[in-house]
Amino acid sequence: MNRKQSSPRFRFAFAALLLSALLFLLPAVRSGDRRLYLLAALVPAFMLLCCTVLARLFSLDRMALTLSLFLCSVGIAAFAPADPDAAVAQALRCIPGMAALLIGAVLMRSLSSSMLSAVSSAFLGLLMLSAKLLVPTFSVPLAEAGLALLLVSVASLLSGRGSGLALIPGFAALILLLTGGEIALAALWGLTFLLLIFAADGRILVILSAFCVTVFLFFGYSRLFPADFKAADTGSLNMLISAGWTGTDILPGELPSAASLFPRLSLHFGLLFAGLTVLLFLPLSLRGIFIATSSRTRFHAVISMGVSLLPALQALAALLSVFGFLPFPGVCFPFLTSSLPDLCAELFMIGMLCGISARNEADLAEDAHLAMLAK
Amino acid sequence: MKQLRSRFRLISLLLVCAFLLAAALCTGTALKAAGISLASLPSLPPLGISSPTPDPSVSPSVSPGGEPTLSPAESDPAGSLPPGTDNTPDPEYNVFGL
Numbered sequence: 523m524n525r526k527q528s529s530p531r532f533r534f535a536f537a538a539l540l541l542s543a544l545l546f547l548l549p550a551v552r553s554g555d556r557r558l559y560l561l562a563a564l565v566p567a568f569m570l571l572c573c574t575v576l577a578r579l580f581s582l583d584r585m586a587l588t589l590s591l592f593l594c595s596v597g598i599a600a601f602a603p604a605d606p607d608a609a610v611a612q613a614l615r616c617i618p619g620m621a622a623l624l625i626g627a628v629l630m631r632s633l634s635s636s637m638l639s640a641v642s643s644a645f646l647g648l649l650m651l652s653a654k655l656l657v658p659t660f661s662v663p664l665a666e667a668g669l670a671l672l673l674v675s676v677a678s679l680l681s682g683r684g685s686g687l688a689l690i691p692g693f694a695a696l697i698l699l700l701t702g703g704e705i706a707l708a709a710l711w712g713l714t715f716l717l718l719i720f721a722a723d724g725r726i727l728v729i730l731s732a733f734c735v736t737v738f739l740f741f742g743y744s745r746l747f748p749a750d751f752k753a754a755d756t757g758s759l760n761m762l763i764s765a766g767w768t769g770t771d772i773l774p775g776e777l778p779s780a781a782s783l784f785p786r787l788s789l790h791f792g793l794l795f796a797g798l799t800v801l802l803f804l805p806l807s808l809r810g811i812f813i814a815t816s817s818r819t820r821f822h823a824v825i826s827m828g829v830s831l832l833p834a835l836q837a838l839a840a841l842l843s844v845f846g847f848l849p850f851p852g853v854c855f856p857f858l859t860s861s862l863p864d865l866c867a868e869l870f871m872i873g874m875l876c877g878i879s880a881r882n883e884a885d886l887a888e889d890a891h892l893a894m895l896a897k
Numbered sequence: 898m899k900q901l902r903s904r905f906r907l908i909s910l911l912l913v914c915a916f917l918l919a920a921a922l923c924t925g926t927a928l929k930a931a932g933i934s935l936a937s938l939p940s941l942p943p944l945g946i947s948s949p950t951p952d953p954s955v956s957p958s959v960s961p962g963g964e965p966t967l968s969p970a971e972s973d974p975a976g977s978l979p980p981g982t983d984n985t986p987d988p989e990y991n992v993f994g995l
Binding site: 717720721722724759760763793800803807811815831838842845 | 924
């Protein structure tokens with residue numbers, strides 16, 4: 523890598539580090555809290571460590587890693603002005619998330635398309651989705667982690683000869699999500715699944731039949747449980763707007779959603795900063811699509827496409843739900859959540875993307891080596 | 898693989914359009930909820946010209962009859978005064994004594 527290529531990346535990473543430090547320094551100076559000063563030093567230091575040492579060790583994609591870590595730091599900063607203890611707890615939640623990212627990267631680097639990987643990941647994914655139905659007292663949200671595993675299964679089946687088989691785990695996941703009452707995740711999975719079938723299969727008959735089944739399932743669910751489809755009330759939107767474009771120090775008593783950090787973020791830092799943060803999901807997903815287009819195998823291309831689409835569509839759905847355009851009140855932005863399993867699943871997906879990027883780079887290096895030998 | 902890549906590009910284009918549309922929709926809703934409409938934007942004063950803000954400590958000068966005194970330009974709506982006569986220098990700022 524020459525200096526001309528590395529310079530914009532360095533500047534981008536430096537800007538992310540500086541901004542994440544400022545996010546903690548401003549409330550720290552205002553309140554004089556030592557924990558916030560500590561976070562202002564430790565969070566950028568951890569980001570720097572991940573973006574340099576870990577990225578070099580595991581050949582992780584630096585842009586995807588920096589963007590996702592910056593979004594995580596924004597999630598921590600959402601707690602900082604009002605509740606420093608919760609900010610420290612959110613920072614501690616990011617550490618297992620980082621471990622999940624590394625596991626995803628290592629897994630994707632070594633995994634290849636086979637029937638065994640398709641069946642085992644489908645089994646595990648469906649088991650995670652049906653955990654709530656099998657054990658009603660089980661309250662850990664494992665749906666996003668299950669969807670990440672199901673993406674591996676669907677990609678493995680779509681990249682093989684029997685791409686019609688991919689419909690089985692795809693629709694099974696959709697039915698399980700709808701049965702468990704996860705309408706927002708079901709809609710996101712349905713759309714991602716349809717787009718993957720369109721990209722990888724491309725046969726009109728398959729696409730149309732998949733589309734009709736998805737629409738039929740949602741139509742049936744909306745007929746059976748019409749109360750589950752309700753748009754966000756105008757009170758929560760008015761509360762966000764009352765904080766203004768630059769935010770306020772005083773939080774109202776009850777926030778719209780406990781797990782989602784977007785209301786906290788927009789109340790403390792203003793709608794302008796929150797909106798710009800949401801727009802960061804676009805370059806993240808575009809980076810993922812770039813990795814997908816530069817993949818050598820269909821398996822890796824379909825996985826990286828799915829892993830890029832799922833968080834991007836989730837961010838879109840969450841944004842439109844906050845403003846009352848979509849009837850999904852409980853959907854959270856990726857990385858801006860206080861739920862540990864969801865955060866780990868989202869970082870695991872970014873790890874999968876980084877692993878595929880590392881594999882692409884290894885393929886390119888091998889090609890260059892072969893070309894050098896041929897000369 | 899070529900077809901796959903071209904479809905990926907199409908999907909990325911759709912995604913960008915969806916994001917821009919969502920951003921425009923949400924900005925419009927936020928502005929509307931904040932009471933700012935696009936129709937009212939042209940009526941706002943242009944940048945650089947600040948609107949006159951009255952000093953609360955200074956009460957408007959009142960004539961002995963109880964009516965506020967008007968400047969020459971205000972007292973002459975027909976515009977019969979020659980140009981330049983309505984801006985007599987303020988003695989406070991008349992440093993040259995003209």
